[in-house]
Amino acid sequence: MNNKGILVVVSGFSGAGKGTVMKELLKRYDNYALSVSVTTRLPRPGEEDGREYFFRTKEEFEQLIREDALIEYARYVDNYYGTPRSYVEQKLAEGKDVILEIEIQGAMKVKERNPETLLVFVTPPTVEELKRRLEGRGTEEADVIASRMSRAAEEAEGMDAYDYVLVNDDLEECVERMHEIIQSEHFRMNRNTDFIRQIKEESRAFII
Amino acid sequence: MNNKGILVVVSGFSGAGKGTVMKELLKRYDNYALSVSVTTRLPRPGEEDGREYFFRTKEEFEQLIREDALIEYARYVDNYYGTPRSYVEQKLAEGKDVILEIEIQGAMKVKERNPETLLVFVTPPTVEELKRRLEGRGTEEADVIASRMSRAAEEAEGMDAYDYVLVNDDLEECVERMHEIIQSEHFRMNRNTDFIRQIKEESRAFII
Numbered sequence: 001m002n003n004k005g006i007l008v009v010v011s012g013f014s015g016a017g018k019g020t021v022m023k024e025l026l027k028r029y030d031n032y033a034l035s036v037s038v039t040t041r042l043p044r045p046g047e048e049d050g051r052e053y054f055f056r057t058k059e060e061f062e063q064l065i066r067e068d069a070l071i072e073y074a075r076y077v078d079n080y081y082g083t084p085r086s087y088v089e090q091k092l093a094e095g096k097d098v099i100l101e102i103e104i105q106g107a108m109k110v111k112e113r114n115p116e117t118l119l120v121f122v123t124p125p126t127v128e129e130l131k132r133r134l135e136g137r138g139t140e141e142a143d144v145i146a147s148r149m150s151r152a153a154e155e156a157e158g159m160d161a162y163d164y165v166l167v168n169d170d171l172e173e174c175v176e177r178m179h180e181i182i183q184s185e186h187f188r189m190n191r192n193t194d195f196i197r198q199i200k201e202e203s204r205a206f207i208i
Numbered sequence: 209m210n211n212k213g214i215l216v217v218v219s220g221f222s223g224a225g226k227g228t229v230m231k232e233l234l235k236r237y238d239n240y241a242l243s244v245s246v247t248t249r250l251p252r253p254g255e256e257d258g259r260e261y262f263f264r265t266k267e268e269f270e271q272l273i274r275e276d277a278l279i280e281y282a283r284y285v286d287n288y289y290g291t292p293r294s295y296v297e298q299k300l301a302e303g304k305d306v307i308l309e310i311e312i313q314g315a316m317k318v319k320e321r322n323p324e325t326l327l328v329f330v331t332p333p334t335v336e337e338l339k340r341r342l343e344g345r346g347t348e349e350a351d352v353i354a355s356r357m358s359r360a361a362e363e364a365e366g367m368d369a370y371d372y373v374l375v376n377d378d379l380e381e382c383v384e385r386m387h388e389i390i391q392s393e394h395f396r397m398n399r400n401t402d403f404i405r406q407i408k409e410e411s412r413a414f415i416i
Binding site for chain 2: 202
């Protein structure tokens with residue numbers, strides 16, 4: 001069977017809790033690698049280069065773009081964010097399933113250039129629950145919440161492009177489901193073309 | 209999320225051990241139902257109507273064909289074999305994942321009329337191992353084994369049409385993988401269109 005890792009893009013509404021799910025997934029299973037993004041924004045206190053992000057200057061980032069060294073990138077306000085290709089490819093070759101936690105536009109770009117990418121969308125059970133979670137944080141102003149809800153509504157329109165939808169109702173359940181979905185994907189027929197070809201070739205000798 | 213059962217077709221080379229895998233799967237988890245086929249062949253000693261097969265006369269079987277009461281059927285030598293639609297639909301509506309253990313031609317017919325069918329192909333790790341298992345039974349003549357190997361080679365050509373390939377190397381592992389593959393499938397985006405539509409509709413109210 002195929003031992004190459006799978007590139008997994010995880011997206012979801014802000015407030016869906018996907019960060020927590022991913023953190024827990026990586027803690028429990030050692031067959032995953034979380035892609036570290038590169039950014040031009042300045043490190044916040046406590047952030048370390050190569051852990052939360054690779055911190056680069058605008059010039060360095062634009063050099064990466066020119067070298068096609070990024071799987072996808074985007075610009076928000078005054079900063080660039082991107083996914084370095086080399087790290088992802090190295091981990092895939094090692095057999096790790098590499099997880100990119102990016103949003104929908106980035107996900108579409110990755111899928112376009114890497115059609116074998118697995119896309120998983122994480123959502124709370126209801127929109128009402130999403131709102132409750134955002135309000136429940138208690139740290140956000142009403143207009144920030146309204147803006148996030150609006151953003152979620154726009155993102156919902158793109159959900160159909162994903163392969164799987166995962167409801168984050170119970171963290172424990174969601175982590176295990178995510179794991180099972182990704183691991184099951186290794187047995188997809190189209191991810192095992194070499195193995196199938198081998199079975200076919202070996203068996204042809206027995207045709208009578 | 210979607211509570212409807214999934215129609216699962218399991219095929220595989222004779223000798224791949226899929227019967228054992230299915231029996232173990234049904235023993236462990238109560239969310240599955242195994243479809244019972246209808247046939248015109250006579251019951252063998254110990255076989256019970258409605259357990260191994262539904263035993264019907266040729267006339268009764270042809271009536272079922274005319275009534276479109278079979279999902280698929282085939283004729284081998286002098287006997288008909290088919291899958292009754294009513295049992296399958298009832299179990300799916302109850303939320304059970306219904307497993308049909310049929311071969312490749314039947315699988316293609318089912319998929320054609322029910323595109324949402326999940327197709328899983330079970331295979332030994334190598335063709336050599338398949339041969340070893342068939343010989344190891346010690347009950348078959350050399351020409352029977354040769355004919356089965358030839359048949360396997362023909363079936364291998366159709367493997368690509370399946371969604372998943374499952375290597376039956378270790379029974380324990382194979383049963384759990386089968387379970388995870390089928391359960392993960394419930395979270396496929398295209399099996400949750402009602403849920404997605406609901407999320408989209410609810411969230412539109414928040415667009416600003």
